[in-house]
Amino acid sequence: MREIKTSRERRPLRLLPRFVGLRCPVCGLSSIVQRPFKIKDQCPVCGALFKREEGFFVGAISVNVVTTELVILAVYLACLPWIGSYYQQVLVILFTLALLFPVAFYHHSWSLWLCLDHFVETLPRDAAHVAGQVASENKEIGPQT
Numbered sequence: 001m002r003e004i005k006t007s008r009e010r011r012p013l014r015l016l017p018r019f020v021g022l023r024c025p026v027c028g029l030s031s032i033v034q035r036p037f038k039i040k041d042q043c044p045v046c047g048a049l050f051k052r053e054e055g056f057f058v059g060a061i062s063v064n065v066v067t068t069e070l071v072i073l074a075v076y077l078a079c080l081p082w083i084g085s086y087y088q089q090v091l092v093i094l095f096t097l098a099l100l101f102p103v104a105f106y107h108h109s110w111s112l113w114l115c116l117d118h119f120v121e122t123l124p125r126d127a128a129h130v131a132g133q134v135a136s137e138n139k140e141i142g143p144q145t
């Protein structure tokens, strides 16, 4: 049987590449994305629940909103030297950014939210998945006499 390395380490340096690569924060072996703009309910490899309860998505939305605001602020500050002479163009850039960035950052906002949640309190695992792993491990060992 294939051994699954489910590193439950929660160090930021281990979680960073998983966030960037949209990988499961627990094992890093599976993508969190089922299809564009659809996040999986759980990791098929380790059983970590990506949607652990009703309303859990609000955290991902909050991450997306805050990140968008920070990016808009950073671009605004970068444009300050030109805002006097190109006021209308700067507004168009900021408005376009405010519309497009949250859409482009959707999957990464989920990934960041899941990594933050895993870092703070570890993502829960699906009980059926854990029971299946235990059953297969016991099967390998054989009956205890």
Ligand SMILES: [Zn+2]
Binding pocket: 024, 025, 026, 027, 028, 029, 030, 043, 044, 045, 046, 047, 048
């Ligand atoms: Zn996983």
